[in-house]
Amino acid sequence: MSDVTVIGLGAMGSALARTLLNADYTVTVWNRSPEKIEPLVVAGAKGAASVFDAINASMVAIICVNDYDTSKALLDHSDITPLLEGRTVIQLTTGTPKEAGDSGLWVNTQGGRYLDGAIMVYPGQVGTAEAQILMTGPEETFENCRALLGCLGGDLRYLGTNIRAAAALDLALIYRLLGRSLGTTYGALVCEAEGASVAQYASLLPQGERSRTIAELIHADDFSIGENSASGNVVRGLAARLQSQARDARIDSALADLALSLQRQSNEAGYGHLDAAVVIKILRDRGNTEQN
Ligand SMILES: NC(=O)c1ccc[n+]([C@@H]2O[C@H](COP(=O)([O-])OP(=O)(O)OC[C@H]3O[C@@H](n4cnc5c(N)ncnc54)[C@H](OP(=O)(O)O)[C@@H]3O)[C@@H](O)[C@H]2O)c1
Numbered sequence: 001m002s003d004v005t006v007i008g009l010g011a012m013g014s015a016l017a018r019t020l021l022n023a024d025y026t027v028t029v030w031n032r033s034p035e036k037i038e039p040l041v042v043a044g045a046k047g048a049a050s051v052f053d054a055i056n057a058s059m060v061a062i063i064c065v066n067d068y069d070t071s072k073a074l075l076d077h078s079d080i081t082p083l084l085e086g087r088t089v090i091q092l093t094t095g096t097p098k099e100a101g102d103s104g105l106w107v108n109t110q111g112g113r114y115l116d117g118a119i120m121v122y123p124g125q126v127g128t129a130e131a132q133i134l135m136t137g138p139e140e141t142f143e144n145c146r147a148l149l150g151c152l153g154g155d156l157r158y159l160g161t162n163i164r165a166a167a168a169l170d171l172a173l174i175y176r177l178l179g180r181s182l183g184t185t186y187g188a189l190v191c192e193a194e195g196a197s198v199a200q201y202a203s204l205l206p207q208g209e210r211s212r213t214i215a216e217l218i219h220a221d222d223f224s225i226g227e228n229s230a231s232g233n234v235v236r237g238l239a240a241r242l243q244s245q246a247r248d249a250r251i252d253s254a255l256a257d258l259a260l261s262l263q264r265q266s267n268e269a270g271y272g273h274l275d276a277a278v279v280i281k282i283l284r285d286r287g288n289t290e291q292n
Pocket of ligand 1: 066067092094095120198
């Protein structure tokens with residue numbers, strides 16, 4: 001048996017598995033595309049040939065794939081579900097609070113223990129003292145996994161037993177970023193309309209903050225992806241998640257609706273691969289259209 005299994009070896013899952021290996025845990029890994037398994041086997045992991053073998057190999061499985069539907073599709077098979085009895089599933093895939101709740105309920109129904117988490121850093125920061133990871137679930141289950149999770153992020157926060165809370169706080173922080181980003185973009189629109197300098201506007205914004213990057217990109221009219229970037233495709237996914245949560249929870253969705261509609265237009269115009277600040281082009285066009 002291994003100490004832990006990691007399912008999903010994208011950028012994040014690979015970073016998680018590698019960090020666990022560095023901390024001397026025995027790790028079994030599985031990924032849909034087998035070529036991502038090999039580098040981890042070289043680093044000391046055991047490669048599993050199937051999801052069944054991967055779950056069977058450890059009493060704790062970390063799942064980190066693109067979304068919850070994929071996670072469910074991987075686990076919901078008649079040969080795999082009996083294996084979940086008594087095992088712990090740690091879901092580190094990003095999702096909505098409802099998805100977290102549904103996922104926890106499903107694992108519990110199979111007799112498994114469930115923790116849901118949100119990773120608040122990039123893969124390159126996993127395992128550092130600053131890496132923040134938010135976790136929710138039964139306290140005893142969390143305590144049993146505290147050491148394991150603690151090596152993934154020095155700033156590990158247990159949020160309590162509300163299984164939806166990690167996903168909720170993740171979304172809350174995304175709202176804050178999105179509001180600032182959109183606000184900054186509208187600010188640049190005001191500068192342009194009034195003949196004020198967007199460069200001066202950028203210089204008034206805090207160094208290192210995404211909002212400053214946005215104003216600088218708009219001033220330079222260069223929306224290539226850089227170190228501090230979020231692509232239009234990524235932001236569209238985030239906005240869709242915000243809208244979905246708002247609808248699930250019946251809260252106002254005006255900001256999510258605006259962000260999603262702008263990002264859709266931007267991506268349909270072929271800008272999805274560029275920095276999301278390129279949405280200023282859509283706002284300029286909208287303004288002109290509204291005037292006519
Ligand atoms: N990267 C970040 O900065 C970051 C930060 C915080 C949280 N996260 C979260 O971590 C999770 C993984 O992100 P990532 O950056 O590792 O993404 P990624 O590099 O795109 O990897 C996605 C993973 O999902 C798997 N996958 C996708 N569709 C699948 C399917 N139909 N069946 C089986 N496996 C499938 C991929 O397998 P293949 O290799 O076969 O395609 C891969 O292992 C996401 O929920 C993301 O939101 C990421």
